[in-house]
Amino acid sequence: MGDDAxxxxxxxxxxARKDNRAYQHLYRIYYVALKALANYYVKDNxxxxxxxxxxxxxxxxxxxxxxTESEVKYFLYSSLKNKCISHFRKQKVRDKYHKEVLSSQxxxxxxxxxxxxxxVYARLMAAVDTLPPQCKMVMMxxxxxxxxxxxxEKMEISVxxxxxxxxxxxxxxxxxxxxxxxxxxxxxxxx
Numbered sequence: 001m002g003d004d005a006x007x008x009x010x011x012x013x014x015x016a017r018k019d020n021r022a023y024q025h026l027y028r029i030y031y032v033a034l035k036a037l038a039n040y041y042v043k044d045n046x047x048x049x050x051x052x053x054x055x056x057x058x059x060x061x062x063x064x065x066x067x068t069e070s071e072v073k074y075f076l077y078s079s080l081k082n083k084c085i086s087h088f089r090k091q092k093v094r095d096k097y098h099k100e101v102l103s104s105q106x107x108x109x110x111x112x113x114x115x116x117x118x119x120v121y122a123r124l125m126a127a128v129d130t131l132p133p134q135c136k137m138v139m140m141x142x143x144x145x146x147x148x149x150x151x152x153e154k155m156e157i158s159v160x161x162x163x164x165x166x167x168x169x170x171x172x173x174x175x176x177x178x179x180x181x182x183x184x185x186x187x188x189x190x191x
Contacts, residue, residue, distance in 0.1 A: 012068075026072065059075060135168055
């Protein structure tokens, strides 16, 4: 992060003053995680991007005075959860899987609660950082919502190689992570 790093007090002060640096800081930290979660639920990269943009707009328009960075984090994740659920209702979801996700609210709530726990995403990213470079790149591009064929083209490798890196990466992450909830998150993000 270098010079861009903000401590909690600076962040909350900039947020209270609606200073753009606060939004840039939060965007840098949370965008990838929020987009990955939105993409998991809506299964559409463009819609996921729109939902995450809406979350940051909600934060910008919020008159709420945050007392801790955890409150900000909770706002971002709970806002995204509500926008995802609202999106499904508006779409009159035809897909049976999505109906099951909506009907099993306890599973959805449990999943989001786990995501909100401190350091879950940071611990996951720390594990991804330990992967070999090409494997790590495949996992990160998947997280950004790219399809296997798009990753293959971007990295100039075959589709089969991308699939192999993704499979190996997922297996290595699961073997390194001892926390059942993190393993569940790996399984959800890198299907």
